[in-house]
Amino acid sequence: MGLGGNALHLVEVTDRKEVLQALNWAHDQGLQVVMIGMGSNIIWGDSGFPGLVIVNKILNYEVYEEDDTNTYLTIGAGEPWDSVVERSVQAGLTGIEALSLIPGTTGATPIQNVGAYGQEIAQTLTTIEAHDALNGSFVTIPVSECGFSYRSSRFKTIDKGRFFITSITLHLRKGNPLPPFYGAVQDYFDQNNIAERTPAALRQAVMAIRTAKLPDPAMVHNVGSFFANPIVSDWEYSQISQQNPGLIPHWAVDTHKVKLSAAWLIEQVGFKDVHDEATGMATWPKQALVLVNEHASSTADLLAFKQKIVEAVKTKFNITLVQEPELIAA
Secondary structure, eight states: OOOOOOOOEEEEEOOHHHHHHHHHHHHHTTEEEEOOOOTTTTTEEEEEEEEEEEEEOOEEEEEEOOOEEEEEEEEEETTTTHHHHHHHHHHHHSSSSTTOOOBBBBBGGTTTTOEEETTEETEEEEEEEETTTTTTTTEEEEGGGGBTTTTTTTTTTTTTEEEEEEEEEEEEEESSEEEEEEEEHHHHHHHTTTTOOOOHHHHHHHHHHHHSSSSEEEEOOEEOOOOOOEEEEHHHHHHHHHHHHHHOEEESSSSSSEOOOOOHOOOOOTTOEEETTTTTTEEETOOOOOESSSSSOSSSHHHHHHHHHHHHHHHHHSSOOBBBEEEEOO
């Protein structure tokens, strides 16, 4: 976001040994520690971080072909995520191609169970290697123990700050992605007369869709989608439908829950393409979920603008939007 204060200390690590050295040093100094990748899903407090920031630069890309169909990738946590997706697609593998162009590093993907356009990391992840600060050793965590849910995991909730991820292993398969496809992806295929739905075709579709409606964080200060799509009961959805005639973007989660479009909710309360002079913040013209820093001078400005949106949606729909990016403050 181009906002926030400085870290007291910062170090880059390139292997497990350096991770251990950094953690031991911080422990000896009595300092807080946070590990980051590219920081693409982080908001830093204005007062900075009074401890050690570890920047994960661990690179690795190992391929194990179990048979003609199943392939396992073990990937260093510091690998740029989109490069991993690109390499997997070039190898004809399916499972993560819909996660194309998501900024950040591989180690960050399990934290909030990264997902987009019908895929999420929980569907292909098998294990995570991490340093466990609780017992001071490196551990292997199977997917069944990650506590994955929509945009969340144990690493974001009950065990936040406990594990420092060094690598992940994914189970992908050779072949084409299986339908049904996410609505926007299916529309792209239809409009462009794409009959062969290969991993490369799905990646291209997702890249085109994302590029058309999302700003490049290298050019425009933003952290991507700022709010998670809320999940409500079927009764709540019915009430909203009665009060708002017309098509409401939604997806069934199970027989009793429905996921609503946060972008649609924000648009309904008048916050699409809004440029707020008081805070210097704005919503992206093509995607109301994205908050951009036009001339804000502090993280406090960003949070004030966020609160305006949250309160407007709460007032109209009685739904409290939940922030996706992590706020790290002293």
